[in-house]
Amino acid sequence: MDGLKVVIIGAGIGGLTAAIALSQSGHTVEVYERAQELRPRGAGISLWSNGVKVLNRFGMGKDIAEIGGQMDFMQYLSTSGEVLNHVNLHPLIEEVGQRPYPVARADLQAMLLKKFPGTVNLGYRCLSVEEHGEQVTAQFENGHKATGDLLIAADGVRSSLRQYVLDREVHPTYRDYVNWNGLVAADEALTPANTWTIYVGNHQRASLMPVGGDRLYFFFDVPLPLGTSAPPELIRSELAEHFKGWAEPVQTLIERINPEQTNRLEISDVGPVDRMVRGRVALLGDAAHATCPDLGQGGCQALEDVYMLNHFLLTTNISVEDALKRYEAAREDRTRSIVKKARNRAEVIHGKDPEVTAQWYDQLRQESPSDVTDAIAKTILTGPLQ
Numbered sequence: 001m002d003g004l005k006v007v008i009i010g011a012g013i014g015g016l017t018a019a020i021a022l023s024q025s026g027h028t029v030e031v032y033e034r035a036q037e038l039r040p041r042g043a044g045i046s047l048w049s050n051g052v053k054v055l056n057r058f059g060m061g062k063d064i065a066e067i068g069g070q071m072d073f074m075q076y077l078s079t080s081g082e083v084l085n086h087v088n089l090h091p092l093i094e095e096v097g098q099r100p101y102p103v104a105r106a107d108l109q110a111m112l113l114k115k116f117p118g119t120v121n122l123g124y125r126c127l128s129v130e131e132h133g134e135q136v137t138a139q140f141e142n143g144h145k146a147t148g149d150l151l152i153a154a155d156g157v158r159s160s161l162r163q164y165v166l167d168r169e170v171h172p173t174y175r176d177y178v179n180w181n182g183l184v185a186a187d188e189a190l191t192p193a194n195t196w197t198i199y200v201g202n203h204q205r206a207s208l209m210p211v212g213g214d215r216l217y218f219f220f221d222v223p224l225p226l227g228t229s230a231p232p233e234l235i236r237s238e239l240a241e242h243f244k245g246w247a248e249p250v251q252t253l254i255e256r257i258n259p260e261q262t263n264r265l266e267i268s269d270v271g272p273v274d275r276m277v278r279g280r281v282a283l284l285g286d287a288a289h290a291t292c293p294d295l296g297q298g299g300c301q302a303l304e305d306v307y308m309l310n311h312f313l314l315t316t317n318i319s320v321e322d323a324l325k326r327y328e329a330a331r332e333d334r335t336r337s338i339v340k341k342a343r344n345r346a347e348v349i350h351g352k353d354p355e356v357t358a359q360w361y362d363q364l365r366q367e368s369p370s371d372v373t374d375a376i377a378k379t380i381l382t383g384p385l386q
């Protein structure tokens, strides 16, 4: 099918990439975003090879390589700085056929906006959708209505359109830990320039990953009850308290963060849900399968969704509804398994069962680097792009 009119709700990674892909396939695309100004939530993101392959497919290979960090190694360290495991990522890159790219989210968003030939309608909060005959209409808070042949609900983890598709409310579930993240200048005192460094211990993590522009994307994770908060002026002291006694680079990182630009998030996920599609409306990305970030796969799954949705709209011609059903069928098992796997990993990392976490620390010491890369390759290669 070509020449469809597509309405996209949400200009995050999923919505913008869908807009680029479907425009390239000859459809007319309108994007509506509730924010008045586009600012990414979060500082950095690691796009693993399955996500990067989707960007390659839609002509963004060079662009992502320009803004991506050079990640050649990853290493796990104990709280005292002892190396538990040091992994060369090149065998993984060779196995899967594409290097991963950690990127600053602002750079990724700017890249996607530049590639989208249309404009994003800002300040349009979608309230509801209605299907009538062969069309679907979105209604916005400001009174505007947008009608198309199909609607993509890429409105994120707190999607308001999910209820329409599922015919029931599904709320995100808190996964019992808080994540702080931001960017700092690259410095060998923090981590070698081409290495993703992760300190683990006490069910917590402190992580540093190279992104483009000589910067590091850092994050900290700590298991905490729901409802804790801290104003920016207290962020450094709460991190200093949680990571007291950890190795020198972790202390240096805490001293160097800019608390005003450090995000503090309670981590939740969604589902897995049993539907992604109703009639001419398709959920895409976090709206359908928000995922604990512990596998680094949430954004990559949104990109895989785009790939498959575009594929079925291009290669089938029975009807829009039929193409969307095929999209749903193609994504169901994959996204279900990633949501569960990421949740399981979050529980192992954050001490849901302290014995299991202790075993994981032992495993990190003992397992061969190829076990680590094989596990990552498996996650990548079980996606739609081999």
Ligand code: FAD
Residues within 6 Å of the ligand: 009, 010, 011, 012, 013, 014, 015, 016, 032, 033, 034, 035, 042, 044, 045, 046, 047, 048, 051, 124, 125, 126, 127, 154, 155, 156, 157, 158, 159, 160, 179, 181, 265, 284, 285, 286, 287, 290, 291, 293, 295, 296, 297, 298, 299, 300, 301, 302
């Ligand atoms: P979003 O990016 O959330 O975009 C949704 C958009 O919809 C927003 O712009 C929102 O304002 C808009 N919107 C919402 N409601 C409406 C409405 N009613 N009307 C109009 N617009 C609306 N993934 C990875 O692949 N690798 C990683 O390393 C990684 N790290 C992560 C680290 C953290 C701490 C977190 C929280 C997530 C991480 N993820 C990672 C997951 C990734 O960020 C998400 O999966 C991805 O951003 C989802 O994109 P999306 O487009 O579906 O949703």
